[in-house]
Amino acid sequence: MSRRSLSRAEAQRRADQIRAFRAELADSAREGLAPPPADWLDSLARHQDDLLAAAASQFDIDRTLSEKQMSLGMSAAAIFGAGALVAAVVSYFDRVWGTLPAGWQVAAVTAAPLAAVAATILVARRERTLHLASVCAIVACAAFVLQTVMLGQIFNMRGSPHVLAAWAAFALALALAYEFALPFAAAIVALIGYGSALTITTMGGHWSTALQRPESLLLPAAVALVAACRAPESIRAWGRDTALLLLLAPVLILSASGTASLLTWAPDTVELGYQILAVALGIAAIVLGIRHDHSDVFVIGASFLAVFLLLRFVDWWWDWMPRYLFFLLLATLALVWLWLLRVFRRRLSGEAS
């Protein structure tokens, strides 16, 4: 039987499934269930061992729970290390900047991202887990941003929104080369920012004031959300979650502050419209998260709705309601929400069986 080549994400998922399957098989045997035929078990064990060995040699995946926990720790350490390294690079440039002639300044800021990209490539060749390589990639992205900002400063340039597109392109290139999650999320943020800047420019405003109008983020975030769902599986969730957060955040802001809207309606009308949209989007995120088995989307949707409702309750009741009654009402609503989720869960279980 031919076996198609697996991606890193698929290999890790298969390894997790095999680990869970073997644990359940052992538990069932301990509880007295008759095991499957021995020759079938042997054949299955050999198949699974071959698959794990191949995946381990190619991707260095986590084969046990301890390895998985270690990998989480390594990812956290990588993110922390990348942040500290970026701060070190920026601080170093700040310190030596005034002592360098203009030519050296240009050369230094140009060399920084190139050196970081070279480091990413070299490290990735030697390290299968790619944690160190991801650190180098994050530093490369920061170095490229630093390069464009410093060049703009050296030559006193007026600035352009197209620099956001350049940032997005650079981060996307590194993200897709090795399926790095953080650079992909950064590329999504830069792309949405670019779309927002272009929206404001098209309307006659100055692009640097785009964030004063949160609505300018909505369409680019929606487009980015759809595009992120087509990314490689290992980085898809990061792009999807980033775009979803940047889609929901403006809705939350405008549901509370209609004066920041581009619409010419009365602020109260704008706020009401965005409150209705907030409820619809929150419920949609929850339903889609459950339907497609995306727990991250479900958590974001549920958290968004919770924050939105809390803001509404404070806005409606805080000023006139006794404090104890306000919190009692919140508790009651939380219990009603819990009950509704239980009913929904029971229905899902009924459908599954």
Place this chain on the structure above:
Amino acid sequence: MRRLALAAAVVLPLVATSAALLSARTNRAAGRDAIVLTEHELQLRPRSSDNSAAIFEIRWREPRQLAKWMTRAKLEELGFNCQVDPAAPGADRHYRQALPRAAFVALEYDGPAVAAWLEAQRLLAGPASDDTRRRPGRPEPTSHLVAIDAAPNAATLDRRYPDAQRHLITSAIVRPDLDWPPGKPPALGGRIMILVPGEIHVPSRLISHLASGHYAVTVRYGQRWEPWVVDIAARQP
């Protein structure tokens, strides 16, 4: 796919630097004559051992009572919708909601506008800060740069104010503003939010000339309306 992506990651920094160098070369190939400004107009950002870069912040004035040039007609010329009567209901929201726009502004250096402002202050015999709008750049009361005009394109101002040693033309972000004089109906005006760029980088070869804290800076604006420091000389205060 990986090779293509990595090639893009290598090419982009080179393209960025090339584009910046080309833009600077184009900007400096032509432009207005130089203007000499002092530490009152170009304030040096604080430096330290951890921050050795030398950056000037451009300080200017936009005195409220002198901004009579920012009329409804001027705002409409800049692209704003000024059809709503300032006294009408909802006018405040209309003008607050207007998107800030890019424009070019002319600033007069050490000319009649500054003299008029100083005279007005002397007559009022009040603190200078009462009538000077605070800008995000915190303009110093001693700056002799005063905003006197704006236009949607620089060529108009360049023709109108040909003396580069007395008038500085630069890009800015402007927006309409309602003024509420006490006892009078609201009046439509405008204000300059920030100059673009609002800072000028000091070449490291000239940093030593800033030691005394009193300096005369020769600045030129090129054909892309981006400035650069030509020279710095120490001066007596």
